[in-house]
Amino acid sequence: MYKGFLVKGFIVAALFFLIVGGRVFYLQRSHFMTAEGYYAEGNWKLAVREYDTAMHFYTPLSPYVERSAQRLWQIGEMFEQEERFDWANIAYSSIRSSFYASRSLYTPGKDWIKKCDEKIAGLNVRILIREGSVRPEDAASEKARHLYAMNVDRAPRPLWAALAVAGFFGWIGSVIFIIFKGFAHGKTSMRHALYGAASFALSFSVWVLALLRA
Amino acid sequence: MLANTPSGRAKTLPLNFLALTAKINTDTGISLTLFFTVLFIYTSSLSPSVYTGDSSLFAAASFSLGTAHPPGYPLYIIIGKLFSFLPIGNVAFKVNLSSAVLAGLACLMVFKTSLLLTKSRAASWAGALICGLSPIFFLESLKAEVYTLNALLAITVFYLGLKALKGMDFMQNTLAALFLIGLGTGGHHTIGLMGLVLMWPVAARWREVTWKWLLLAPVVFAAGTSVNLLMYFRSLAMLEHGSVMLYSYASTWQDLINVILRRAYKSADTIYALKVMASPRGGEWLTGLKNSILNIAAPAILPVLPFSVIGLAFLIKEKKTLVYFIVAILAWFLVLPRIVLSSPEMTEKSLQAAIPYFVPAIPILFSLVSVGFASSIGLLKKGFLKKRRLKIIPGFIPVVLVLLPFVLLPFTIRDVSLNGNFIAHDFGRDILTAMPVKSLLLNYTDNPMFTVFYMRAVERLREDVLVIDTAGKKDTYGMESSPNWKYSVLYPDFYRSATSSVKEINRDFALKGKLFASSAEKMTEVVSGHYSFYPYLLTVALYPKKAYGSPNWPVGQRPRGEPTAHRGAEEAEMKALITLRYRENYPKLNYERIMETPYRPDIFCREMYSLYGFNTMFYGGLLKREGREKEGERFFVTAFSLSNPRLFLWSYVSFLLKDGRKEEAFALLSEVKAGGGGYARLAETVEALAFSAIDAAEAADAEK
Incomplete structure (x- = not known):
C-alpha cells in the first residue's frame, strides 16, 4: 500500500515539476533570447529589462541566469564609464533584486549580490555628491550607511520558516487523522485518538516555536 | 439514488470520448489527468510576477510569513510560504502558483462530488474542467489571491456534507467539514456560509447526532480556527526582533480579535456584516439575489446554463440532495449578496470588488452542471431518442451538447490569461526607479502601496528610499516598509524626529525636492494642508505651501528663519526642479x-x-x-x-x-x-x- 502511495506521489511530483519547471525554463530562455537581440542592437534599456525578466524566471543550474547577470554587469559598467550613474544603478539593481526575488530555502547569487551592494552604495554616494547633498569628504561614511541599509536583512530564516510550515501541516494532518481514524464508522478508537492527540500537541508546539523564531 | 437514473448509465454510451475516459480504469488516473490538464493551462496563463490589487500584498506577506490586511488571511499566507520554498521562478510567481494548484484541487473536488452524484466519469470530468476554465474562477487562479483557497474549502465541505447526507460516515464527514470551516476562517470569511449549508445534512440526519458529536463539533471547529494564532505569534516575533512585514498587527488578544473581525473597516466589519444579514428588509434581499444571479451566477456558467437547470430537474428524484443544492445556492446567491450586492445601483467598482467573493459558489454550481451533463446524455440515450428510434442522432447529439462549451474555452483562455502581464510588476519598479536617491515616498492606495511593498520586502529594490505607508493611519506613519532597525542609520534625523509632527519631518525632504506621494487625491489632511503638489512619474512631488525665506535647495541644508507666504518665484523654481527630474527620469519607465x-x-x-x-x-x-x-x-x-x-x-x-x-x-x-x-x-x-x-x-x- 505504502509502495503504491510512494509511486503515485513520485509521479505527481515529477509531473508537477515538469509542467512548472518546463514553463519557467521556457520563459527564462525566451526572455534571454529577446534580451540578446536588444543587446546586439545597443538598446540598453530594453536589454536590461529583458535580462532582468529572464533572471526573474530563476531555474537552478540554468546557464541563462549567470549569462544574464554578466550582461547586466557589463551594461552597468558601461553606463558607469559614461557617468550615467542612475542608469548604471538600474542595471546593478536588476541583478541584485532578481536574485533576491528568486529566494526559496536558499538565496541564489550571493556573490553577485555582494558585488552589486558595493556598486550601488558607491553610485548612490556619487549621485548625492554630484547634486550637492553630500560633501566629498563624507563619502566613505555615507557609503557605509548605504551599505548598512542594504546588508541588514531580517527576512524569515528558512529553516525556522520550513519548520513552521511543516508544523502547521502536521497539526492539520493530526486533526484529520483523529477524525478519520479515531472516530471511524462511529466507533471510538482510543489508540488512534491518542496517537493523533500526541502528534497534534507536538506539531502545534513546533509550529508556535517556529513562528516565534523564524 | 441518482445512479439508478438514466444519467447513472451514461458511461455505457458508445461515444468515443466517453470511451476514452472510461478506459482509464481508476478514478485516480482520471483525477490526475484532470488536475494536470487544469494545472498545465493555469501555468501557461499564470501572472509572471505580482499582479494588481491585493495580489502583491499576499506575495510579500507570504514570503515574510507575515499578515495581509484584516482579517490577515493566515491560512493563505502559510500555503503561499510553502510554495515560496520551490527552487524555481520568482516569489510572486510561486505564490501565484499556489492559487493555481488550489484551483486545480477544487476542480478535483468538483469531479469527486459529481462522481458521487452521477457515477459518470465523463460527465464529472467535463463539468470539473469547464468549472476550472469558467472566466471568474479562471482569473482568480492566476494570481495571488485567497478566493481559490476558499473555493477548495467550500467544495470540500459541500462534498463531505453530501456524503453525510447520503448516510456515509456521518460523524467523520461532518466533523471534518466543521474543521475545514474553522480552518477557513484563516482564509476568506465567506466560508462561514458553508456552515449554513452544512446545517441541512445535520438536520436531515438528526438521528445520527449523538452527545459525542455535540461535544466534538465545537472542539474540531475551534482547532481549525487556531490557524489565526499565526498573526499573534508573528506579531510577538516582530516585537522581539522586528523582522516581518505585518500589515495586520496583533500582539494582544484584543488586537487579534479586532483584526479577525475586520474592525478597522467599519462597513466591512464582520459583525456589521452579520447584522446586515439579519436585517429583515425584503427589498434588499431580492435586489441582492437579482444582482448576484444576473452579474455572477449566469455569466459564470453561461455556456452550460441549461445543464444546471436540467441537473436541478433531475435531482427531484433525490429530494434531500435537491434541497442541499438549493440551500447552497440560496446561501451564496441570496445571503451573501444581501451583504455585498444589495444596493439597487451597483457601481462598477463595487461589483468588481464583490465578484470574487462568489468564486466558492462556482464549483458547487458546476457539480450541478455535471449532473445536468450526465442526465442529458442518459435521457437522450435511454428515453427520448430510443423511443423515437432516431438512430442517427445518438452518435453526435450528446457529443455536441457536452463538447459545445469546450469550443468556447480557447476564447476564455485568450481573454483571461495573464501570461506576459507585467503591468503591476513594472508599475511597482517604475515608481521606485524614478525616485531620486534618498527621497521619501508617502504611499497611499492599494496599487502603489502593495506593489512597492513587494518590491521592497522581497526584491529589496531601492533600499535608499524611505517608503512610508500612510493609508488608513491618518497622519501617523506606518513603518512596515521602512523599519527603524534598517533605516535609522541612513536617516538618523528622520528617526530622531519621529515624535515630531508629520509636516516637520517631511519638510526637509520637500525642500530638497525629494518628497513624493503616490496619489494626490488620497493624501491625508496634514500632508495636503501643508504641501502643494506637481505631477511626477506615476506619483506627485510635494513642496511646502509656505516656504522659508531662503529655501536654499537642492543643496539640502535646513533653511533658517520662519516660514513665509509662498512667493511665486520660489514655487516656479520648485516646479522647475521637479520638471527637470521628470525630464531625466521618464525614459526609465517601462x-x-x-x-x-x-x-x-x-x-x-x-x-x-x-x-x-x-x-x-x-x-x-x-x-x-x-x-x-x-x-x-x-x-x-x-x-x-x-x-x-x-x-x-x-x-x-x-x-x-x-x-x-x-x-x-x-x-x-x-x-x-x-x-x-x-x-x-x-x-x-x-x-x-x-x-x-x-x-x-x-x-x-x-x-x-
Whole structure:
C-alpha cells in the first residue's frame, strides 16, 4: 500500500515539476533570447529589462541566469564609464533584486549580490555628491550607511520558516487523522485518538516555536 | 439514488470520448489527468510576477510569513510560504502558483462530488474542467489571491456534507467539514456560509447526532480556527526582533480579535456584516439575489446554463440532495449578496470588488452542471431518442451538447490569461526607479502601496528610499516598509524626529525636492494642508505651501528663519526642479512593455494604464515645449496607444488648466478633434468639461 502511495506521489511530483519547471525554463530562455537581440542592437534599456525578466524566471543550474547577470554587469559598467550613474544603478539593481526575488530555502547569487551592494552604495554616494547633498569628504561614511541599509536583512530564516510550515501541516494532518481514524464508522478508537492527540500537541508546539523564531 | 437514473448509465454510451475516459480504469488516473490538464493551462496563463490589487500584498506577506490586511488571511499566507520554498521562478510567481494548484484541487473536488452524484466519469470530468476554465474562477487562479483557497474549502465541505447526507460516515464527514470551516476562517470569511449549508445534512440526519458529536463539533471547529494564532505569534516575533512585514498587527488578544473581525473597516466589519444579514428588509434581499444571479451566477456558467437547470430537474428524484443544492445556492446567491450586492445601483467598482467573493459558489454550481451533463446524455440515450428510434442522432447529439462549451474555452483562455502581464510588476519598479536617491515616498492606495511593498520586502529594490505607508493611519506613519532597525542609520534625523509632527519631518525632504506621494487625491489632511503638489512619474512631488525665506535647495541644508507666504518665484523654481527630474527620469519607465500588455478591463489595471497614459502625455508636452515638436507628437501617439485616452485625457487637460496653460490645453484638444473618429467625440466632451472648469474657477475668483 505504502509502495503504491510512494509511486503515485513520485509521479505527481515529477509531473508537477515538469509542467512548472518546463514553463519557467521556457520563459527564462525566451526572455534571454529577446534580451540578446536588444543587446546586439545597443538598446540598453530594453536589454536590461529583458535580462532582468529572464533572471526573474530563476531555474537552478540554468546557464541563462549567470549569462544574464554578466550582461547586466557589463551594461552597468558601461553606463558607469559614461557617468550615467542612475542608469548604471538600474542595471546593478536588476541583478541584485532578481536574485533576491528568486529566494526559496536558499538565496541564489550571493556573490553577485555582494558585488552589486558595493556598486550601488558607491553610485548612490556619487549621485548625492554630484547634486550637492553630500560633501566629498563624507563619502566613505555615507557609503557605509548605504551599505548598512542594504546588508541588514531580517527576512524569515528558512529553516525556522520550513519548520513552521511543516508544523502547521502536521497539526492539520493530526486533526484529520483523529477524525478519520479515531472516530471511524462511529466507533471510538482510543489508540488512534491518542496517537493523533500526541502528534497534534507536538506539531502545534513546533509550529508556535517556529513562528516565534523564524 | 441518482445512479439508478438514466444519467447513472451514461458511461455505457458508445461515444468515443466517453470511451476514452472510461478506459482509464481508476478514478485516480482520471483525477490526475484532470488536475494536470487544469494545472498545465493555469501555468501557461499564470501572472509572471505580482499582479494588481491585493495580489502583491499576499506575495510579500507570504514570503515574510507575515499578515495581509484584516482579517490577515493566515491560512493563505502559510500555503503561499510553502510554495515560496520551490527552487524555481520568482516569489510572486510561486505564490501565484499556489492559487493555481488550489484551483486545480477544487476542480478535483468538483469531479469527486459529481462522481458521487452521477457515477459518470465523463460527465464529472467535463463539468470539473469547464468549472476550472469558467472566466471568474479562471482569473482568480492566476494570481495571488485567497478566493481559490476558499473555493477548495467550500467544495470540500459541500462534498463531505453530501456524503453525510447520503448516510456515509456521518460523524467523520461532518466533523471534518466543521474543521475545514474553522480552518477557513484563516482564509476568506465567506466560508462561514458553508456552515449554513452544512446545517441541512445535520438536520436531515438528526438521528445520527449523538452527545459525542455535540461535544466534538465545537472542539474540531475551534482547532481549525487556531490557524489565526499565526498573526499573534508573528506579531510577538516582530516585537522581539522586528523582522516581518505585518500589515495586520496583533500582539494582544484584543488586537487579534479586532483584526479577525475586520474592525478597522467599519462597513466591512464582520459583525456589521452579520447584522446586515439579519436585517429583515425584503427589498434588499431580492435586489441582492437579482444582482448576484444576473452579474455572477449566469455569466459564470453561461455556456452550460441549461445543464444546471436540467441537473436541478433531475435531482427531484433525490429530494434531500435537491434541497442541499438549493440551500447552497440560496446561501451564496441570496445571503451573501444581501451583504455585498444589495444596493439597487451597483457601481462598477463595487461589483468588481464583490465578484470574487462568489468564486466558492462556482464549483458547487458546476457539480450541478455535471449532473445536468450526465442526465442529458442518459435521457437522450435511454428515453427520448430510443423511443423515437432516431438512430442517427445518438452518435453526435450528446457529443455536441457536452463538447459545445469546450469550443468556447480557447476564447476564455485568450481573454483571461495573464501570461506576459507585467503591468503591476513594472508599475511597482517604475515608481521606485524614478525616485531620486534618498527621497521619501508617502504611499497611499492599494496599487502603489502593495506593489512597492513587494518590491521592497522581497526584491529589496531601492533600499535608499524611505517608503512610508500612510493609508488608513491618518497622519501617523506606518513603518512596515521602512523599519527603524534598517533605516535609522541612513536617516538618523528622520528617526530622531519621529515624535515630531508629520509636516516637520517631511519638510526637509520637500525642500530638497525629494518628497513624493503616490496619489494626490488620497493624501491625508496634514500632508495636503501643508504641501502643494506637481505631477511626477506615476506619483506627485510635494513642496511646502509656505516656504522659508531662503529655501536654499537642492543643496539640502535646513533653511533658517520662519516660514513665509509662498512667493511665486520660489514655487516656479520648485516646479522647475521637479520638471527637470521628470525630464531625466521618464525614459526609465517601462512604458514600452505596458504597450505590449494585452488590455485588461479591471479597475486596478485601468488605474495603472491611466497613470502611464497621463505621464506619457506629460512627457510629450515637455518635449514640445522644448521645441522638439516631432518627438513630443510621437509620445502623444504613444500615450494614446498605451491606454484608452478616456482614462487620462481629462486629467491631463485639467492639469494644464490648473497650471495656467490654457492655450496648450485647447491646442491639444483641437489636434485630437482634427483626428476625427471616437477620439474627436471624446475631445469635444473634454472641451466642454474644460469650459465648465474655467467658468467655475472664474466664478470662484469673482466671489473672492
